[in-house]
Amino acid sequence: MHLQDIQLGKRAEGRTALKSRWIVACQDGQHRLLRDGEIVIEGGTVLYVGPGFEGEVARRIDFGEALISPGFIDLDALSDLDTTLLGVDNQPAWAKGRVWPRSYVTRGPYEMYSPEELAFQKKFLFAQLLMNGITTALPVASLFYREWGETRPEFDAAAQAAIDLGLRVYLGPAYRSGGMVCEGPDDLRPQFDEARGLKGLADATGYIRRWNGEGGGLVRGLLAPDRVETCTEALLRQTMAAAEELDVPVRLHCAQGLMERDTVQALHGATAPQWLARIGALNARLIAPHATVATPDDLALYRDHGVSIAHCPVVAARSGAALQSFASCRNMGINIGMGTDTAPPDMVLNMAVGVMAARLVGDRPEAVNSAAMFNAATMGGAEALGRSDLGRIAIGARADIAVFDLADPMIVPTVDPIQSLVLGATGRITRTVFVDGRLSMHEGQVAGMNIPEARAQAQKQFDGLVARYPERTFSHPPVEEIFPPSFPPLVP
Numbered sequence: 001m002h003l004q005d006i007q008l009g010k011r012a013e014g015r016t017a018l019k020s021r022w023i024v025a026c027q028d029g030q031h032r033l034l035r036d037g038e039i040v041i042e043g044g045t046v047l048y049v050g051p052g053f054e055g056e057v058a059r060r061i062d063f064g065e066a067l068i069s070p071g072f073i074d075l076d077a078l079s080d081l082d083t084t085l086l087g088v089d090n091q092p093a094w095a096k097g098r099v100w101p102r103s104y105v106t107r108g109p110y111e112m113y114s115p116e117e118l119a120f121q122k123k124f125l126f127a128q129l130l131m132n133g134i135t136t137a138l139p140v141a142s143l144f145y146r147e148w149g150e151t152r153p154e155f156d157a158a159a160q161a162a163i164d165l166g167l168r169v170y171l172g173p174a175y176r177s178g179g180m181v182c183e184g185p186d187d188l189r190p191q192f193d194e195a196r197g198l199k200g201l202a203d204a205t206g207y208i209r210r211w212n213g214e215g216g217g218l219v220r221g222l223l224a225p226d227r228v229e230t231c232t233e234a235l236l237r238q239t240m241a242a243a244e245e246l247d248v249p250v251r252l253h254c255a256q257g258l259m260e261r262d263t264v265q266a267l268h269g270a271t272a273p274q275w276l277a278r279i280g281a282l283n284a285r286l287i288a289p290h291a292t293v294a295t296p297d298d299l300a301l302y303r304d305h306g307v308s309i310a311h312c313p314v315v316a317a318r319s320g321a322a323l324q325s326f327a328s329c330r331n332m333g334i335n336i337g338m339g340t341d342t343a344p345p346d347m348v349l350n351m352a353v354g355v356m357a358a359r360l361v362g363d364r365p366e367a368v369n370s371a372a373m374f375n376a377a378t379m380g381g382a383e384a385l386g387r388s389d390l391g392r393i394a395i396g397a398r399a400d401i402a403v404f405d406l407a408d409p410m411i412v413p414t415v416d417p418i419q420s421l422v423l424g425a426t427g428r429i430t431r432t433v434f435v436d437g438r439l440s441m442h443e444g445q446v447a448g449m450n451i452p453e454a455r456a457q458a459q460k461q462f463d464g465l466v467a468r469y470p471e472r473t474f475s476h477p478p479v480e481e482i483f484p485p486s487f488p489p490l491v492p
Contacts, residue, residue, distance in 0.1 A: 003061055003432070003439060003442060005059065006059070006439045007439070008439055008440075008441075008442060008445060008446070008447045009164070009165070009166055009438065009439065009440065009446070009447025009448065010438060010439065010447075011043065011044065011436070011437045011438045011439075012058065012059065012437075012439070013058060014042070014057070014058030014059070015040050015041070015042045015047065015055070015056070015057040015058050015059075016040065016041050016042070016057065016058060016059050016060075016061065016437075017038050017039070017040045017053055017057045017059070017060040017061065018038065018039050018040075018041070018061050018063065018068055018401070018403075019036075019037070019038045019052075019060065019061070019062045019063065020037075020062070020063040020064065020065075020066040020067065020068045020403065021035065021036060021064065021065050021066060021067070021406065021417075022034070022035060022066070022067045022068070022406070022417040023037045023038075023039060023049065023067075023068045023069075023393065024067065024068065024069045024070060024374075024393060024417075024418070025037065025039075025049045025050075025393050025394070026049075026070075026392035026393055026394035026397070027394075031371070031374070031375065031378070031379070031392070033417065033418075034049070034050070036051075037049065037050060037051055037052075038050070038051065038052050038053050039068060039393055039401075040053045040055070040057060041399040041401070041434065041437050042437075043399075043437055044216070044398055044399050044436035044437040044438075045396060045397070045398065045399055045437070046393055046394060046395055046396065046397045046398070046399050047395065048395065049393050049394065049395065063403050063431070063432070064407060065405075065406050065407035065414075066403050066404060066405055066406055066407070066431065067403070067404040067406055067417045067418075067421060068393070068401060068402075068403050069133070069378075069393075069401070069402050069403070069404060069421075070135075070378045070390075070391050070392050070393050070397075070400060070401065070402070071133060071134065071135025071136065071378075071400040071401055071402045071433060071434075071435065072132075072133050072134045072135065072136075072338070072347040072377045072378060072381070072402065073134075073135070073136040073137075073337060073338070073377065073378060073380075073381025073382060073384075073385070073390060073391055074129060074134045074136065074137045074138065074338065074339055074340050074345065074347060074381070075138050075251070075287050075289070075308075075310035075337045075338065075339045075381055075384055076138060076140050076251070076289045076290075076310045076312055076339025076340065076341040077125075077129055077134065077137035077138055077139050077140060077339065077340055077341075077345060078125055078139075078140060078141070078340060078341055078342055078343060078345050079121070079122045079125045079126070079137075079139030079140060079141050079158070080121050080122070080125065080141035080142060081121050081125075081343075081458055081461060081462040081465070082342055082343035083142050083144060083145065083465070084142070084315065084341075084342055085342065085343060086466070086469075086483060088318045088319070089486070090482065090483050090484075092186065093259075094182045094185065094186055094187075094188060094474055095185070095473070095474055095475075095477075095482075096469075096473065096482055096483070097144070097469040097470075097472055097473040097482060098144060099144075099180050099181070099182045099188055099474075100144075100179060100180070100181055100182065100472055101181070101182045101472065101473065101474040101475070101476075102181055102182065102183050103476070104471065104472040105181050105191070109146075109147050109148065109472075110147050111145075111146060111147045112145040112146070112465055112468055113145070113461070113465070115153060115154060117461050118151075118154040118157075119154055119157035119158070119161070120454075120457065120458075120461070121458065121461065122139065122141075122154070122157065122158040122161055123157075123158075123161035123164075123165070123449070123454075124449075124454050124455075124457075124458050125139075125345065126139075126158075126161055126162055126165050126167050126169075127165060127441075127446045127449055127451065127454070128343075128344065128345050129167060129340075129345050130165065130166075130167055130433050130435075130440050130441040130446055131427075131430060131433075131441055131444060131446070132340075132344065132345055132346050132347055132348070132427035132428075132430055133347060133348070133402035133404065133427055133430040133433060134167075134340075134345065134347055134402075135167070135168055135400035135401070135402065135433060135434075135435045135440075136167075136168040136169070136170075136381065136385075136390055136400065137167060137168070137169050137170075138169070138170045138222055138224075138249075138251055138287070138310075138339075139158065139169065139171065140174075140224070140251075140289075140339075140341060141174065143174060143176065143179070143226055144472075145465060145472075148176070148196060148200075149173060149174055149175040149176055149196075149200045149226070150173035150174045150175070151173055151203075152173060152203050152206070152207050154173070155171055155172070155173045155207055155211075156207075156210075156211075158171055159171055159211045159214060159215070159219045162215065162218060162219060163214065163215035163218055163219065164447065164448055165440060165446050165447055165448070165449070166218070166435045166436070166438040166439075166440030166446075166447065167218070167435060167440065168218050168220075168390075168398075168400060168435055168436065169218065169219055169220070170220045170221065170222035170248075170249065170385070171207075171211065171219060171220070171221065171222055172204045172207060172208055172221055172222040172223050172224050172248070173200070173203060173204050173207060173224070174200075174224045174225070174226045175197060175199075175200025175201055175203070175204055175224070175225060175226065175235075176197055176200065176225060176226040176227070176230040176231060176235075177192050177193060177194050177196065177197025177198075177230060177231055177232040177234075177235045178190050178191055178192035178193065178197070178229075178230045178231070178232070179191060179230055180229070180230075180259070180263070182474045184474075185474070188259060188263075190229060190230070190263055190267065192232060194232055194234060194235070197231065197232060197235045198234070198235060198238065201223075201225075201235060201238055201239060201242065204223055204224070205223075205242050205246065207221075208221030208222075208223070208246055208248060209246070212246070212248070216436065217436070218435070218436060220248065221246055221248040222248055222249055222250075222251060223239050223242060223243050223246075223248055223249070223250045223251075224250075224251050224252075225239050225250070225252050226253070227252070227253045227254075227256075227260065228252055228253065228254045228255075228260060228264060228272040228275075228276070229259070229260045229263040229264050229267075229272070231252070233279050236252075236276070236279060236281040237279060237280065237281065239281075240280065240281050240283065240285070243285050244285070248285070249285050249286075249287055249384070249385060249386075250285050250286050250287065251286075251287045251288075251289070251310070252276075252281075252286060252287075252288060253288070253289050253290070254272045254273060254276070254288040254289070254291070255271065255272050255273055255288065255290070255291045255292070255293050255294035255298055256289060256290040256291070256292055256293065257292070257293060257319075257321075258293065260272060260293075261293050271294075271295060271297075271298050272298075273288075273294060273297075273298035273299075273301045273302060273307075274297070274298065274301065276301075277301045277305065282301060282302070282305035282307055283305055283306060283307070284305070284306030284307070284308075284386075286305075286307045286308070287307075287308050287309075287310050287337070287384050288302065288307050288308070288309055288310065289309070289310035289311075289312055289339055289341065290309075290310065290311070290312050290315070290316055290321075290323070290339075290341075291309045291311075291323055291329075292316050292321040292322060292323055292324070293321070294324070299328070299329060299332060299334060300332070302329075302334050303332045303333050303334050306335075307334070308334075308335040308336070308337055308380070308383065308384035309323070309329060309334060309335070309336045309337070310337055310338070310339040310384070311323055311326065311336050311337065311338050311339065311354060311376060312338070312339040312340065312341040312342070312350065313350050313351075313353040313354035313356075313357050314340070314341075314342055314346075314349060314350050314353050315340075315341045315342040316357070317353050317356075317357055318342070322357040322358075322360065322361050323357070323358075323361075324361055325358055325361045325362060325363050325368075326354065326357075326358040326363055326368050326372070327358065327363040327364070327367035327368050328363075330367075330372070331367075335380055335383045335384060336376045336380050337376055337377070337380040337381035337383070337384040338350055338351070338354070338373070338376045338377040338380065338381060344427075346426065346427040346428075347377055347427055348421060348422060348424070348425060348426055348427040349425050349426060349427065350373075350377075351370070351373035351374060351376075351377055351422045352373075352422055352423055352424075352425035353425075354368075354373045354376075355368060355369065355370060355372075355373055355422065355423070369419075370416075370418050370419045370421075370422035370423060371418055373422055374418055374421075374422060378391035378392065379391045379392060398436055398437075399434055399435075399436060399437040400434065400435050400436065401433070401434040402430055402432075402433050403430070403431045403432040403433070404421055404429050404430055404431065405429045405430075405431045406420065406421075406429075408429045410424065410426075410429070411424050411429060431443060466479060466483070467479060469482050469483070470482065
């Protein structure tokens with residue numbers, strides 16, 4: 001499919017009509033399926049959705065046997081080379097470089113990547129998000145291999161990369177007041193540096209004041225304290241006050257694992273959501289991945305304070321966890337958006353695993369189905385961000401659009417386009433993406449990036465990181481012991 005006179009990375013002049021076999025249109029605030037319809041975009045806005053448009057257009061593009069969909073909103077979008085993959089089969093975490101040993105802390109933590117490498121990996125992962133139909137992203141990265149938190153210079157580069165590629169982002173460097181230190185086998189203890197955390201918050205607010213609204217509104221601010229167990233009361237209170245002043249969302253990983261649960265209980269005598277409620281840090285600005293160890297009382301607090309959950313089914317299922325449960329949270333009135341939080345950043349795969357995980361924990365098919373996950377990946381994310389102009393194809397909405405190829409031989413037969421997409425479990429059939437009316441991705445290509453060359457650079461960079469894992473792994477074993485191969489090598 002050639003898109004006539006539309007240049008990759010650019011917004012075309014005049015009106016553009018897009019047609020396909022199926023369109024996910026919005027009517028009365030709900031998704032509706034439109035067969036053989038057409039949408040018209042002008043500038044960065046949806047001008048029309050319905051049967052064939054009778055007005056004048058500069059160009060018409062017929063995608064044929066395809067699904068035109070609102071772009072996905074990723075509330076926990078991986079923006080680094082995924083180190084969590086190293087921990088899926090290699091356990092326990094304290095022995096595999098997932099927690100800093102005391103010897104490394106004493107020596108002094110340091111950056112494992114150069115500034116140029118940090119900038120590259122964000123741009124590369126932004127491209128991968130677009131290639132999976134994700135048009136709005138709240139990036140997240142691991143701090144395990146960082147000196148402490150993320151930095152303003154790397155996020156200056158990230159904002160420019162998002163503008164250059166055409167990805168809608170909510171950005172802010174992650175910060176923290178502490179971290180977990182491995183003192184011995186399975187002996188993990190928190191260590192705090194309050195001043196460092198508050199400086200990170202100050203840097204983040206300065207960054208937001210600089211970049212919020214840039215790129216014609218593609219770049220918005222986000223306050224991103226790292227994880228609840230690495231934050232102090234003062235840091236979180238001041239974070240929420242700053243969010244109110246700046247009018248930005250806050251994302252805080254919370255109720256996501258046993259280490260966090262036990263640490264917060266020891267420090268504060270409560271679960272993480274209970275502690276946050278006590279210190280006034282729960283409100284409608286808060287987006288909380290992953291809620292897999294949230295108790296019924298915790299979930300009630302989320303409901304009462306308007307907290308949104310960022311549901312990341314794939315990364316949770318890899319560790320044997322699941323939201324308890326998707327249907328229960330929705331029935332309580334909790335808003336649920338979706339996140340990927342791992343590689344590949346495949347939102348379609350996450351929706352498929354989300355359906356499976358919900359059924360495994362007892363949710364009935366009529367309560368949790370493909371449509372429910374699709375709603376979470378679009379309108380749920382928009383609600384978490386307070387954006388009624390995202391996550392839907394409706395007149396006046398932003399022209400953030402993903403086109404999925406239903407003619408792909410792996411997607412046969414198609415009975416219902418949403419079920420076929422979600423249960424097909426792959427975003428690799430994403431053909432074309434528009435963000436704010438710009439052609440941001442087409443047939444695996446993004447503006448200004450050679451994907452095969454970038455992929456090779458990413459692998460080289462990741463290999464270099466893995467080679468240095470012994471430096472920050474308890475007792476400093478060799479790489480081959482930290483990450484043994486799945487099968488022993490063949491002996492000639």
